[in-house]
Amino acid sequence: MEYGQKIHIGGIKFSEELAQVTVGCKTTDDCTIHQLLHLLAERDINLTFLCHAGLSGNIESIFCIDRADLGKVQQILIRSSLPNEQVQIIPSIGTLTLFPHRNEMKLLGLVIGLFGKHGFPVHSFSTSISAIAFNTDYSLLDEITERLQDIFVLPENHAPFRQDFRVTQIQL
Amino acid sequence: MYKEERVKVYAITEKNHLALASLRFPAKDIEIWGLRVIDLEDCVQRFELVTYHAADKKNTELHLLIDGNKANNFSDRITAWIQNDSDTVFSLRQPVDVLYLFGPHFQDRFGIADTAFNALGQNGIDIFVSGCAGTSIYFVTPENRGRDGVTILTNTFLIPTTK
Numbered sequence: 381m382e383y384g385q386k387i388h389i390g391g392i393k394f395s396e397e398l399a400q401v402t403v404g405c406k407t408t409d410d411c412t413i414h415q416l417l418h419l420l421a422e423r424d425i426n427l428t429f430l431c432h433a434g435l436s437g438n439i440e441s442i443f444c445i446d447r448a449d450l451g452k453v454q455q456i457l458i459r460s461s462l463p464n465e466q467v468q469i470i471p472s473i474g475t476l477t478l479f480p481h482r483n484e485m486k487l488l489g490l491v492i493g494l495f496g497k498h499g500f501p502v503h504s505f506s507t508s509i510s511a512i513a514f515n516t517d518y519s520l521l522d523e524i525t526e527r528l529q530d531i532f533v534l535p536e537n538h539a540p541f542r543q544d545f546r547v548t549q550i551q552l
Numbered sequence: 553m554y555k556e557e558r559v560k561v562y563a564i565t566e567k568n569h570l571a572l573a574s575l576r577f578p579a580k581d582i583e584i585w586g587l588r589v590i591d592l593e594d595c596v597q598r599f600e601l602v603t604y605h606a607a608d609k610k611n612t613e614l615h616l617l618i619d620g621n622k623a624n625n626f627s628d629r630i631t632a633w634i635q636n637d638s639d640t641v642f643s644l645r646q647p648v649d650v651l652y653l654f655g656p657h658f659q660d661r662f663g664i665a666d667t668a669f670n671a672l673g674q675n676g677i678d679i680f681v682s683g684c685a686g687t688s689i690y691f692v693t694p695e696n697r698g699r700d701g702v703t704i705l706t707n708t709f710l711i712p713t714t715k
Contacts (some may be wrong), residue, residue: 397694402606408694414666414673422667430665430689431603432682433613435574435645440613442605443665468606488602489590496583502612504605511686 386533392525394541395475397447397518398428400503401457402468405439413441419456425449426484428476429451429513439443442504444473446514474518476525477511478532488512490531500524559667559709561655566698570600571623571646572680573630575614576607578639585614588633595629596622600650601690603683611639615681617692620647649698650681653689653705665689671708677701 403416413432420427420443429444445453450471457467468527480487490509491514495502500523518523525541577585593599593650602615626645634640653668668689672679677700681692694702 412673414670417666417669421663424662426662426683427665430682430684431605432613432669432679433574433603433605434679434681435643438607440605440607479686486590486593488599489586489588489593492589492604493583493586496586502568502582502604505603506683506685507599507602508683508685508688508690509654510688513685515619 386531387490389487389532389534390479391534391538392476392528392541393472393477393543394477394521394525394544395428395444395477396474398444398473399447399450399451399453400429400442400444400473400515402440402442403457403462404441404466404468406437413439416441416456416460419460420445420453422450423454423456425456429504429506429515431504436498444504447472472518473503473515474521476514476516476521478514478528479511487532491528494531495524495528498524500527500529510517554711559655559664559708561653561709561711563652563654564702564705564709564710565652565654566702567600567650567652568695568698569620569647570650570692571618571644572648572692573616573623573626574643574645574681575616575630576611576641577614577637578610579606579612581640582612583611588630589616592626592629595626601681601683601692603681607679610713615692617648617650617681617690622692636693647695649693649695649701650693651693651701653709654708655687655689667708668705669702672701672708675700675704677704 427443431440503515596618603615607613623646630642677697679691682688
């Protein structure tokens with residue numbers, strides 16, 4: 381890539397408004413991600429994002445949920461007896477998902493740098509073979525995308541960044 | 553959103569002989585590390601997985617999973633950058649394995665992470681790092697545990713096949 385040349389990417393997608401929950405523990409005896417995930421699943425709470433680091437000395441589990449489910453999640457956390465200092469909640473998050481063009485992943489550093497340069501918060505992110513999901517402030521999604529287009533080129537027929545509707549299973 | 557009696561995925565696979573680089577640095581240094589990640593991307597050509605999250609009020613953690621054959625050069629670059637930086641901690645764990653689940657619409661179905669984490673945990677598979685983006689979930693495990701993890705998850709999830 382030549383200096384200053386924009387990169388073609390496959391697309392960008394915004395999530396709905398979410399909340400991010402971080403649960404930190406010093407040992408696996410303090411808490412377990414397994415129990416927490418099970419409690420969330422029992423209450424039909426969907427995780428839209430998850431990352432976990434269980435390396436020695438510091439165990440962190442970070443997940444995102446629909447903003448509307450935050451109350452239920454807080455109840456679960458209280459009942460799990462996790463000390464308050466082990467839980468961090470960011471109540472208004474948006475996931476900005478980037479789809480690299482033809483699986484070209486050499487853009488991660490550019491995006492991280494852009495966020496840092498403009499002071500956009502990066503609360504968490506994770507990559508996959510086809511996507512990079514950044515969690516940032518929900519209110520900044522449009523502004524961030526404008527800045528991203530300083531370094532990226534989107535397809536001409538790109539879909540709206542926001543999902544038009546959502547389907548939910550109900551019990552009759 | 554819906555629940556399945558047995559969660560469907562498209563595929564479960566593994567990779568071996570990888571290296572997991574973990575960095576802990578002040579959140580204010582993220583722009584510098586963005587530039588360094590560009591350099592590291594050139595070094596390894598491709599990251600298998602990258603995750604990032606806050607470690608505490610001031611610091612963040614960045615985990616980069618790479619081809620184990622490129623770990624020495626990768627590690628040397630990072631070590632050179634941080635040799636006079638007492639605020640940054642770097643560790644390299646090698647070799648490690650990684651499991652991948654690919655599935656349709658993970659974010660539209662309940663209980664996928666619960667099913668995967670508990671299946672692995674109940675069978676004694678430690679998870680060093682996990683990340684989920686799009687329709688993929690990754691689990692970084694100790695060496696030689698990737699194959700066990702694939703077997704466990706294959707018996708747990710339903711992989712539709714066509715004849």
